[in-house]
Amino acid sequence: MKRVLVATGGGDCPGLNAVIRAIVKRAQQEPDWEVIGSIESFNGILREPTEIRVLDERAVAGIHVQGGTIIGSTNKGGPFAWPIKNKDGSWDFVDRSDEMIRKLQYLGVDAVISIGGDGSQKISQALFEKGLNIIGVPKTIDNDLSATDFTFGFQTAVQIATEAVDKLVTTAASHNRVLVLEVMGRFAGWIALHAAIGGGAEVCLIPEIPYDLNKVLERLKARYSKGKGNAIVVIAEGAKPKDGSIVFAESKEVGYSNLRLGGVAHKLTEELKMAGFEADMRETVLGHLQRGGIPTAYDRILATQFGVKAFEMVLEQRFGQMVAYRHPNIVAVPLSEAVGQPNFVDPGCDLVKTAKGIGISFGD
């Protein structure tokens, strides 16, 4: 009997369970393979007692419809930075990667499939360099990885953000309000860009196109001059003004900026008011609503393709590689070429042109 271990790491993303189910269903077609899952990314392997779960047909029945991941996930711990609390309350982080690889051998694990974001895949690459038979499956709800055309979870987030715009539009129109909707996107504005086009916003502010507050005001005032006292502004949480007046210091702890949820929406609202814009403004913050719930059909299908491919890469022993979607194919790319290669919105790309073509202002 051969054994493949699956782990899911990082923030939540609709489609994780569909990947797990596809791996298990594909593995069942091989007579001599079984699938196990490590609970909460690799932490399940590192804990005593070990926390693993057998993933058979029964365990994965119907899970492709559910958000979350049945084997848990976390941003903390992992083989290269295991936290140990000192007597004085401070934390040390120790490298337990060699120990983990030995433990996997002891558990009879022949291959590992690691589903996770860029941080997780850096760990995959490092483990591969230490000799582990590992395959990566990319996961980023922000769609900000250049190695793959699309990642699962993104379309679900776009759909949820677009439906939020739909809900706000009628209120804005009947109550003469400017409604500011903050969506995910600390470094990449894909969700904001898609939701602005899909939902019908007047203004879309994203990290890749620093905005000029006066340009935003102009666009909103132009709308007012037409007798329409309402507008929808979609703003990515990492949007920033051209003049650099907002600086988000990188936080060392989580690798993210120090933005509070809703911070950028609130800031913009305040700025517009200070600039003399008299409209009745309200802000809405989607937050975790974008990461949860039932994946769209699109994401379930893409996630299923990723899962089937990942297991087949195990069979083909294509270790050190990552699944990717290069339209219209599902392919394998070396982890070494994929990690750390972000995919930002190019201000001159077709989709931005489309957005400008229907009158959306980026404040540039």
Next chain:
Amino acid sequence: MKRVLVATGGGDCPGLNAVIRAIVKRAQQEPDWEVIGSIESFNGILREPTEIRVLDERAVAGIHVQGGTIIGSTNKGGPFAWPIKNKDGSWDFVDRSDEMIRKLQYLGVDAVISIGGDGSQKISQALFEKGLNIIGVPKTIDNDLSATDFTFGFQTAVQIATEAVDKLVTTAASHNRVLVLEVMGRFAGWIALHAAIGGGAEVCLIPEIPYDLNKVLERLKARYSKGKGNAIVVIAEGAKPKDGSIVFAESKEVGYSNLRLGGVAHKLTEELKMAGFEADMRETVLGHLQRGGIPTAYDRILATQFGVKAFEMVLEQRFGQMVAYRHPNIVAVPLSEAVGQPNFVDPGCDLVKTAKGIGISFGD
């Protein structure tokens, strides 16, 4: 030709358009009636030039599916407190009610249907006392009016809040998080109570049942002791601790408390952390998402019943009365008995017992 004027006042509420459509469709069955709408509550009548819109079959086709109101709404102005800006920038508020009643006569308006919340119905009652032929249709998304068993919009808000809990549950479970969801309800906790039962929360905090932070901690820790590091807390925006440590001063301007959107969720999260609760906590704030969008079938039907009844009350000249739902009938109640009679959650009611019966803690 006889003429009925419709106005919609106050905050947004799914079902407003369904009421308008039902009034128009019912009026069409009478040979000699037409319906007109005043834009942005009664302000359309008071403005120069007058802003009214003829509401015929074409104007209302398909609008019952849409959020918002096709004749606009507002919280500002109105016949008894029309704002006038002084030279020094300050505001005076003048009574233009007599002028408005004359203008309605001049426009040939035989009756008025005013769709709005408690504030609007107080205005309806005052106008009725001045001799205006007016009928009220209650509108409160919080379901906090004792004169009627249910109001339209409420079930839609509950459905949206419940679906938000659904989205958060899988993330909470797979990422071991306590997720705090703030829903509407400054004075009445109906939406929070329903969403906590419907979605499956562990804790529900509402204005009517001041909470003891220690009791909330106990409930969450009890769950942790069972090995579940996750929970959903649904909190109404007006929830407050027993010890009175949070006091919301009433704001004179809007008649509402001075809560910032997300304030109570953020406050609770901070308090729990300070009390030593180590869980990974995140807050989500629904805000205006609860007020907008497509009404549920339930709300469309109730709103349609209200609209048909309101017009029939015009035919029957039952002025000074308000439509109400007294299960299973749609009835008329005197405005004088209906206004200012709030409907709060009784801590001993069946629904709270049901909630406690499935283990939901109110922190009491």
Next chain:
Amino acid sequence: MKRVLVATGGGDCPGLNAVIRAIVKRAQQEPDWEVIGSIESFNGILREPTEIRVLDERAVAGIHVQGGTIIGSTNKGGPFAWPIKNKDGSWDFVDRSDEMIRKLQYLGVDAVISIGGDGSQKISQALFEKGLNIIGVPKTIDNDLSATDFTFGFQTAVQIATEAVDKLVTTAASHNRVLVLEVMGRFAGWIALHAAIGGGAEVCLIPEIPYDLNKVLERLKARYSKGKGNAIVVIAEGAKPKDGSIVFAESKEVGYSNLRLGGVAHKLTEELKMAGFEADMRETVLGHLQRGGIPTAYDRILATQFGVKAFEMVLEQRFGQMVAYRHPNIVAVPLSEAVGQPNFVDPGCDLVKTAKGIGISFGD
């Protein structure tokens, strides 16, 4: 340790799992009770080996969001008509009720909660008369039981049917079509009536109001004469013409009429064409889509109330009674008074008046 056994019988209905979860959650608050489930109604008890499932917190976690029932259901078998195949291929039905009651004693079952429709509750009543400690929970997606104001599942079916009308309306309008939608309702037209009002149909045909084909034609032609070549007709599967030209023979096997799914929609379409109506007509049949999927918040809450009440009735030993919703309370009613008391649409009721008030024709 005391033991309550739960069984679900009859057709699918959104909310069954929410009832089961509420029973289990409420029982957990009593120190000495456990809940078990019989698989596929009472058949699990009658089979060898017995098929029962322990229903603990883990078993019911999150199930209130799911359609179906985790303990299975069926229309076949049961204690009073257990099928036995003869050598010649024919079937005999034997009474195994005494045997079942003995088996329940042997299993240490102190009380039984039977969730099911009118047929199931007749069995409950018969078992109660034989001395079994049994409580009934009503289940009918058609809302056709007079003992309770509403049953869970109904609002979900109405929501699904209304959303189907929403989807058809835009196609009908842009393609000048008459679209006929068949919804559930063999004997009671509640779903059709609600969906016609909620969705905005022109014609609604239900079993309780036999239709005159000429009146239906008149309504559709009147719409044509206004230049609108489109309409939505919502038809309950048991709708029938006044002239008695369609007669549905009762089928002995399932207790239902011999209608084929889609039969009534197809029949009406043909009839209208034969009557010379030249419109482009298409039919759509919802079928099982109305019975499945995620319950609305309303149904989850009502089902939770039913479940909590049912278990409390066990504690109070109110056997031979059934849970019912008598607005605004959840009450207990004797099974003997509840079974066989259908709830049909009264042609003169307020809701039919509302429907006619917005111009919906019933063909009468």
Next chain:
Amino acid sequence: MKRVLVATGGGDCPGLNAVIRAIVKRAQQEPDWEVIGSIESFNGILREPTEIRVLDERAVAGIHVQGGTIIGSTNKGGPFAWPIKNKDGSWDFVDRSDEMIRKLQYLGVDAVISIGGDGSQKISQALFEKGLNIIGVPKTIDNDLSATDFTFGFQTAVQIATEAVDKLVTTAASHNRVLVLEVMGRFAGWIALHAAIGGGAEVCLIPEIPYDLNKVLERLKARYSKGKGNAIVVIAEGAKPKDGSIVFAESKEVGYSNLRLGGVAHKLTEELKMAGFEADMRETVLGHLQRGGIPTAYDRILATQFGVKAFEMVLEQRFGQMVAYRHPNIVAVPLSEAVGQPNFVDPGCDLVKTAKGIGISFGD
């Protein structure tokens, strides 16, 4: 002032309105262009009096969220086959294309954008050959056009079909049923293939892979032998058995086969029963529910890209060409190369392999 005329032809498809809105919004950015729409494809031009509608900002506000098309559509008539009724009741079809081109000149139309399926684009090509300045925008809900990677409407249909599977799955599981779902796809099985993967079906039958009834039975019986008495079968309306026992004669009138809605699902159900499969089987037919309603975000965005591109092709005078999506770009392709080039499911393609990888049987 220059003028572009827009027409929408053929069956309904979510996203049509988003294309129209994008054309209008993009045209507004050019100082000297206006957009008009011909009602019900080109028939609005051919009728007396002419039926056209000015498409300005107000006309298209918010329409991208709606199904259908605000300028109407039809499968009948058109410039090359205008129907004329003879005295004996028979029909003749006359070529009015020259007359239509003259009428467009008379109306001051500088360019035409024709949004429609393969039949419509054949007409576009023929009109282009006669000298008309025409641009095509492809529309096929079945995604069966090889010139473009995806068409708008398809993802919405897939989402609706997948959600239907979701609704059926819980009923099938709790009631031990085999549920057969018929989805669109007379010649191409893309919707069935996607919904089977996205929803989680056991069997998927499509026109491109003729099925062997015995293989279908084997798959279902294999599931039964595992103790699971339930399954979902997704079947495209054009699916057919290998042995040729079902032959769909082509209908001359509409260019489609003579299938009755639900025919193939009913046929398969009967066949399985006759083959001795004893399961409780039910069929469900989606029909027009797949064509209507609110487009998904994906389809709104793709439709918006098509609309912006189409108008820019007018500006660039790229007549005789059609908009297409060649990932990741929106491009122009000659109509002459695009029409009549269908896109069928290749039985050896990656997506079929994915489906087989998770155990879906195609009966081959």
